[in-house]
Amino acid sequence: MAQNIPVLNDGELAAAQTRFERLLAGLDTVLFGQRALLELVVVGVMARGHILLEGLPGLGKTELVKGLAQSLALESRRVQFTPDLLPGDITGNPVLQEVEGRRAFVFQRGPIFANILLADEINRASPKTQSALLEAMQERRVTAGGDTHALPDPFFVLATQNPIELEGTYPLPEAQLDRFLFKIEVARSSSEVLQRIVQAREIGVSAEVPEAMSRAEFAELLGWVRRVHLPETVANYIARLVNATHQGESSASAGVRFGASPRAALALAAAAKARGLRWGRPHASFEDVQAVARPVLAHRILLDHGARLDGATTAQVVEKLLAEVSVQATPLPQSLAAAKVR
């Protein structure tokens, strides 16, 4: 099937790269000094994935999402998740109305009916409300009152969560975590970046982000990402990498209780293809897979108690996996070693 997809030509590659650069340049005015974070977010969006941003308050997570929506000229809604938030508050509720002289339930769309849903502090909502997002994130539709309603295309959930306040929070269930393409940790900025922020920004005034591309251009870009070629060797690498997350399949997975799902392999492939296009290539590479492996795999791996007591983290497991799993299917013999090339 993938072989029948037409190959991206040089013009399309150049146009894609230009759009990426414009988008990143616009976001750079919102979030200073977080180029790596911006790259990941953009790649995640281009891979049609949902993104979970985790970081301390005030680091600009919400501003980033708002800026992304402005840059892509997409409709965005923001929901502040609280413990008393109900599923219907997000998806919408059937409301009894009089229509043509008869009383009937009419579905009142919730804030989820947007291109970008900013789920702020998603871990503050109850599991019931969080699970209301499951169908929307996976199927891109909402079922209420027996009726199914399609969500706008494109549809992304960009959620944030605060890792330090545990009281009154509900950690996201594994099933929902698995639906996020990336889980990205937002780090604090350096003093130089802080100085830039102080000089350029003001409290209460939102940054104006120029539109990087039209909705049509964005849709075209999403289509190009799907046409990026995934070489057989890279697909094999992704498969071995995901398989190695399971206990017993590699030495790096020693403390892993549950490994990554096949959805993780699909997510890796999609993210690698998006990253390949971001760098103007018509194909994904091993380097693309390695670049997105940590945000894709880390939140999909569950460690056992022993490993947690030892202070191990899933990010460390992924790093070990990358070091252990070779890019080629057949490992080098013991009598040979990789020579220094670069």
Next chain:
Amino acid sequence: MRSASAQKFWEKAVRALARRVNFAVWLERAAPGFFWLGVTAGFAAYALRRMRVEADGSAPGWWLGVGLGVLAVGLGGWWRGRGRFFRVVDARGWLEYRLGLHSRLSAAAAGVADWPPVQAVPTTVSWRAPGTFAWLGAAGGLALAGWLMPVPGAAGLEYARAVEKSPALAEAEAWLEQLAEQAVARPEDVAKMSEQANGLGERTPEERYSHSGLEAADTLRTQTAEAIRGLGANLEAAAAALEPFERAGGTRNDAEQGAVVARLGEALRGLQEGPLAAGEALQAKLGEAAAAAGKRSLSPEQAAQLKQQLARAGRAATGVLGAQGQGASVATADPDAPVRFGPGGKGAGAGSGEGDEVGSGGVQRGPGHAPLWFRDEASTASPGKNEAVGGDDFGRAALGELLAMERGEHEFSPRQTGAPSAAGAVAAPAQGGDVVWVERLTPGERAALKDFFK
């Protein structure tokens, strides 16, 4: 768009990498096999050389075996490593990753992207495991050792093998040779005895110097000597039997004539019978003389001439034996002087000695004399007197032979006397009693005792 030369270049580089990796895989898997092949070849080469079979290019079977072994090990290495060989896609993936080409080779091979421009391709893999080469080095070393290690008794080491004939056999052969030169015995009889000697001489050195071999040689020597002595005695008896005929025949009556003729006939039969008969010419002359004597026609001159011939032949025959019977004896004039073994004794013959003198031990075994002597040798290994056998040339010594016996005595020091002391002071100069033993302990024994009493 797509450069054919670039494609050719990169595909060639990928195949070269795959070949190199696969060679390493094969070598790694075959190295233990090569080691055992080297061990086997080394042992086989050494064994063949021990058996005096040429293990070189002149033996095609040898090279065929080695070749088949290499082939079998090679195939075994391939079989063991078949699941770990690099395919082209593996080599391509490795190369593009190591060169930072971002999977461009794979994409180009799939027709998605252009082949990268031709560039210098550095080495992306390097040898690191000396273990593989250690296997191979050990295999080669063992094979070479089997090939080059000196074989006892092989060319250049003949000195280690006593290949001389035993003295008894050599002596018997010398007698027979001289006897043949003298032409006093019938050649057939001499040849028959020589054949027996040759049969013993053609045995292997091990058989020649075995007990039975030495006994056989000694018996042959004794029989030869007895036969030669018998021939000499018969010739002298024949000469003596002719003595009455030196006088005129008319002086004897019939009875005397019959007696001397009968004696001459007995002498003639003696020369014709026995293990060594006289030569045909002597027998013929004596036969004619006996016939003439019976007719009283043998002149005194003829009898005297024949007597001289027979006496000369008898002396020649016994002269062949020469001074046989010289044995070894021990000369110990000075009791403190080293006991020396060597020639110079007056043994009357094989296995006998005269008076207090020691003979050679009976059978004339061994390749010759071994001038050996005892000597004192200081040692702390054991108390008492240590005696070692010394000599200028051990090459001809027959080990296990009783050389001599001496009464050994422990050394003691009468001067080291004193009051009794506590037990355990054994390493110190001995004390207590009129005569004490001088203890000599090995360093290990001394340390063990020291620890025990600490």
